[in-house]
């Protein structure tokens with residue numbers, strides 16, 4: 001086991017608790033004016049342009065909105081190929097693209113409950129925590 005500190009692949013989208021590896025969340029903002037949620041970094045609301053947006057943690061509970069099998073991965077992809085890229089719709093509304101793991105594409109169905117899980121990518125210089133979809137048990 002490596003003692004290297006595990007960092008999030010993108011702390012503006014995925015937050016880890018270094019003391020507790022079962023404590024992780026997709027993060028973003030909520031608009032105090034119109035109430036919509038935004039996944040990832042934001043300085044103003046994407047719907048009403050309000051500048052007062054407050055940081056929030058998403059529950060991770062979602063439904064499968066769409067998916068596709070990627071046979072030709074983007075440059076720098078270090079995972080398996082082919083893989084399933086899924087668009088999940090968070091309970092709070094935003095859509096998030098990530099690999100879905102633990103299932104074959106013919107086992108998936110639109111609107112299935114899915115949730116965020118995480119995996120450690122050790123292919124680089126430092127281990128990185130990456131977020132992935134999985135089907136909710």
Ligand SMILES: [Zn+2]
Pocket residue numbers: 031032033034035036045046047048049050
């Ligand atoms: Zn707004």
